[in-house]
Amino acid sequence: MKFLLQGCRAAAGILHTGPRGWAGALILATGLALLGGPAARAQSAQEPFGRVRIQYKKLNWQFYSTQNFNVYYYAGGELSARRATEYAEQELQRITALVGYYPYSKTTLMLYNSVGDLRQSNIGLPSPTAVNGEETQLARMSKVEIAFTGRQTDFKREMSYQITQVLLNDMMYGGSLREVLQSNYLLQLPDWFIGGASAYAAEGWSVEVDAYMRDMVRQYPTGNRTAPFFLRSPRLAGQSIWNYVAERYGYGAVQNILNLTRITRDVEVGISSSLNVPFKVFLRNWLAYYRELNTQPAIAALTPLNEASRLSSRNRRGLDLYSQPVLSPDGQRVAYAVNDQGRFRVVVANLDGSHRHVLLHNGYKTPDQQLETRLPALAWRGNGQVAVAEISQGRMALRLHDATGDGIAARLRGAIRISRPASIFDSYEQVLDLNYSPDGKALVFSAIKNGQNDIYLLKAGSRQPEKLTDDLFDDQQAVFMPGGQAVVFSSNRYLDSTGRARPASFPNVVNNYDLFIYHLDGRARPVETLASTISNESRPRPISDDEILYLGEESGIRSVYRYSLSTKQRRPVTNFPSNIQDFDYSAKSTALALVPQVQARDLLYVYPKYPLPTEIFLGKTARQQILEARSQPAPVKPTA
Template sequence: MAQVNTVTYGKNRIQYKKFNWKFYQTPNFNAYYNEGGADLAKFVVQVAEEELIDIENFIEYGLQRRANIIIYNSYDDYKTSNIGLGNDWQQSSGGLTKLVNNKVVVFFDGNHANLRKQVRQGIAKILTDNLLFGDDLGEIASNQALLDLPKWLTDGYISYVAERWSTNLDNDLKNAIMGGTYKNFYHFAFDKPMLAGHAFWWFIDEKYKRENVTYFLYLARLYKNLNSASQKICKKKFKDVLTEFMEFQDTKYMEDLRKRRNAPRGRLSIVEETTPNKDFFRFQANPNPKSSDYAYVQFKNGIYTVKLIQNFDDYKTLVKYGVRTNVGDINPNYPVIAWDPKGTRLLVMHWSNGKINMFIYDLVNRIKKFKQQVTGVDQILDANFMLNSNTLLMSCVKNGRSDIFTYDIEKDKLTQMTNDIYDDLDPTFVSFPNRSGIIFASNRLGSDASKADTALPSRYPFNIYLIDNFNKSDIKQISKLTDVKRGNARFPMQYNTNHFTFVSEDNGIHNRWAGFFSTSRDGLDTLYYIGDEVLRNPTLKEFDSTLMAWQKQEPDSVSFFQVYKDSTYTFPITNYASSLQETRIAGDRGQVTETRQEGEFKFLYKLRVDSTTLRKRNVNLKPSNYMNKLITWDKVAKGKAIVTTKPGGAKVPNSLPGIPATTADTAARKKFQTEFDDEPLDTVASTSVATAEADAIPPTLLERSKLFNYRLKFNADYVLAGVTNNVLVNRYQPYQGGAGPVQLNNGNDVNWSFRVGVADLFEDVKFIGGYRFGFSLNDKDAFLSFQNYRRRLDWGFTYYRSNVTNFNNFFTGIFNILNNNVITNIYQVNVTYPINEVKSIRAQIGYRTD
């Protein structure tokens, strides 16, 4: 026997737990979720229905049938999915038609804005694929054969539809162009295809008007030629348009760099060069002012490494995990690292084997302590030490909600500080005169935002909030400290005794801002506990009705907590040429760290408090080219109707993509002050979202949706048809005694072949069948295979039958001229146990008759 077929290798998915799926069904979508993902599913179906009309109008194509959105609770759950594995068809050399399925796979990384973006990308991809390739087998086969658009072009278009442009994309493009690495656009697109594709369509938007974006793709599809489409819209060849793109971006960003600072005033600790397969993030400098130690996370070819660098040249690897591969993206959350306030301990948290693992490295004794698993939460987004080395302050995801927790390391105990639908990120402990608490970034509308499960937290920008951590009651005071006009406010931390600092892209570039904080006592609030309800300062009528409902004469208990009246004054203190990517507080001695990127290099700085700028407040931020466009669009929008109705009946502020909805109420102006003069009040805008319920969609959509348990649902995944000489299925050929020729399968050099794959929605169960016959119509092959990938141990069964007429060397001697017919039956069982994403143990046992 001799094996003559290719072997599948290098792609495994490892299931660490069992998923029990349910789904919400709305008029246009099925949203599938598993345990702990109900809130995410409610958010996704509302967003999908809300965004569908806008995307359909832009692409000028409608959704033909209900789409399926599969929601994973975390990135790590998402990486265990079998969707897209496709080993059974990837080895085919030709004639393959991959069917367009209305399927979207998304995951939650702790930020609902990113989840909304994924939903928009998924809808855009479904509509674009159906537009380009058609919706039936004949159209798909012909279009896939004739339409040959670059992948960067189509993927970039999908990304553009999902998000027109953003400050992050603008900064990435600026670094790519100004770094001087790329000779031409093709070099750029080969290295960073998604960014290049998205930037190309933004360039068409900027230079040749937004309405020509979809028209350009339509002409390319119509003429099956990019040059013809380019000549129609840009009046020049496609290659010349790409040259113009590079020149246009270079001129734009050179102009934008004027009057901006390239580097902060401070000590440069480290410079690292990034590549497409290597990146560095979560830089952490030792908070001890006399120490030059720092730690960071390195991602290189699929492997994560946490490194500690001491005395500039002493490198120590604290943890290393992952598998070496050139494909895949970076985990958005792990590993997490943080120094304790004294700089003698380093916290490391990472995800492996389906669990969240942590340890603390003691620099003095050079040992790892508290090696343990953190349970009770689905993800840990960020962590840092509080006042001592035993308590961690963390932003975690639990049941699809990002909230603030404290964690007692020795007792292995979690305490939840916030509990609502909004995303609470970047927590740090602060202590101001007469006030201490936890400062964090959140996308809630205000301090008293709606807690309804129909609220859409991605609708509003991130602002900075303060919560009292010493208040142990169920209701805590949350104070809003910033009111950003454009973009988001992130990474808050204490700067000095009276100031906090945060990062905002108000001018289109992420710069450091500061806020002067003052507070005064504002009385006591009373909490009444009656049954399962908690009443805060209730009216007499509300108090009596609650007692009556619970059939009680008096409340179960009463408590009080101090209420404060907080106010802030915010202003910028840096004016960088490129965005500040990361920043951390470095101890309690007036130090912060900053990470910025210029071209392909990342720089880590360790800085002291800029007391001069805090006193003078003289930094004037010039808006970037992109932000100038947003400001112009905003001014145009203010001249139109402010309140519009979204699908589902919700009234929301009118805003363009990328422009956060804002309010202009007088109370907010008194509480939040800036160094800019007050602008005229828009009396129409002030009536739009001033109430706590404004961010909640009326529950009509969810009321009309239906909840089902998932049952196996199969669809055709691919079709392979045509003339081929491929081996149809793994098997062994009969030994021919050393004489040739070796006959593959049915003995014909060329065959007519047909093969189809059918899979369930999650691609955990697959049926594969094929039929092939030679030109003589006498020699035939057929097979049927079943594969089960539901658990970590994968298994399958295959039956194969073949008949070959006049098989060579069937007879020997003078009888070799006689007619013969060889019928082969193979019964084969295959078992696979994956060790990691690229290694597995495989076994096949078969029974064969000839």
């Protein structure tokens, strides 16, 4: 009975104290049992309290089998499974060439249509018959669970990361239970070793790892202490180590270190023997390498964030994930989402942080599971309502909330709702972004259906959204222009000079996002390219019918840029040292809300007054200069 009461309290989102609270929970539990509710199946695995998973969907698994993989999928994921199967086989060849090892058995890929579906699954839970967890550990080493998070490029990167991790675990620990037991006793690998190597194989020298090391060396500009780097983020620190090895000693050194570590059963011996450098000297050289990269004039000219404008806590443990900061149309309030290990809340506050109140609590904490970081999606409808797209009882739902708070009566009605109301988002696997037109009579959103991310337009009086894009490219973050006659969005599509897109095949979907505008006036070719560079452009925020703010990475730091449709010119308007994950800007109040990631921790800042600067210096990082130099075509030798 105690479990039933706790479950009902968590589902209802009501905090009870004292005997009356327990009595109320008992009445609520009894009422739900008598009246019935949505079908939900409890998982049968014997999990500790608080880690039981509830399944709202019945997943009928099917699978493909190839030379090296068994790929499992269910309804809605067949096309993704076919693409994943081909990509996994190709990627395995690249990864084996990098690490110098080939697997002896097939790897199982479990593909989920969304993170919400993965969080319902009991696959990977410890078996009651496992001996000291070793059989479960062996199964997890050869089994990969991958959820489609909304972008094909993220899907590719996660597959590469997981496949590399399986390959390295097999390489280091062996493929049989006996070898796993023996290796666990003889070989103790640090967290950064396999995680960092897998991340480097999947991403290389990424913007995120460059920003992490920049933040950390600014925090620790001198000394030889390396522990803080590994404690804050083992994966990013490890990724930076493998990048340093490849840049300083060449890609062949990566293979040598992995193989010698496998033979000697010691990471320090593997590194020092491969590079002919004592391990402590290697770590000092690693720190010196990144310190030197981040002492250039371009880095010294960056402007620190104003701590007086920080609305969030310091987030020292890095558990809170901030997302979707959206300013009200009048620019006087900000709404945002905070995710704490799966349990999220939607908050509305004044720009100075006063009158802060929670509109919505939902979800449940799962410290050992992947988190849904892109939901809920938020949008203001006028100055009085906040629209929230979230997963409710296993399906997408859209609800409008009073920005001043729903009141106790409305919260109780939502808490004891017996049946789930129908939603226009029922047919979509995920809805990642939404935005209302200035008059509030139309809604544009990016949604996933059958493993494909497209943009939809819903007009007032209609229950059937219009599909604006229909291809495999990742179309996301669509917003209305102030006049309401066009939509701006970010996509990794490529348009030639005639406005035609290249074929939307899986290999053509690359990690290079540009800005596009979709005209709603009925023209034959409505899509037009706006900002386009070799780096990523994302999160457009129009401030007039001629100017758009967006996030760009062309300097090597994800910053806010300003783009003019008439002149085609762009220039930076922020020069903070940390990558900006998300932002919003109000042209009416000149308020700026942003979520920078500082030392792998999300923080929330709101500048009540941030006039857009006309001249600001933002030089390129050393990483950006190196990558741009490598992307240049080789000079043609003159003929004799």
